[in-house]
Amino acid sequence: xxxxxxxxxxxxxxxxxxxxxxxxxxxxxxxxxxxxxxxxxxxxxxxxxxxxxxxxxxxxxxxxxxxxxxxxxxx
Numbered sequence: 360x361x362x363x364x365x366x367x368x369x370x371x372x373x374x375x376x377x378x379x380x381x382x383x384x385x386x387x388x389x390x391x392x393x394x395x396x397x398x399x400x401x402x403x404x405x406x407x408x409x410x411x412x413x414x415x416x417x418x419x420x421x422x423x424x425x426x427x428x429x430x431x432x433x434x
Contacts (some may be wrong), residue, residue, distance in 0.1 A: 362429065369426050376419045383412050 387405035394400035 366426065366429055369422055369429070373419065373422045373426065376415055376422060380412065380415045380419065383408050383415065 387408050390405050391400060394404055
């Protein structure tokens, strides 16, 4: 029972991290599109989101590895 609750929590965390990654990507796309429309786009717009994106992806990888370990499956 406790392992089921732990897995449920990990699945929720995984879903939240995936959502955060999607939000980051969407916000950078929106920023770039808005700046293109205004004619103010420069190469590198949105690059400040890069480190956050990498951190979120690393967290996703860790959570997936823990889930795989707990369920006994190979990722």
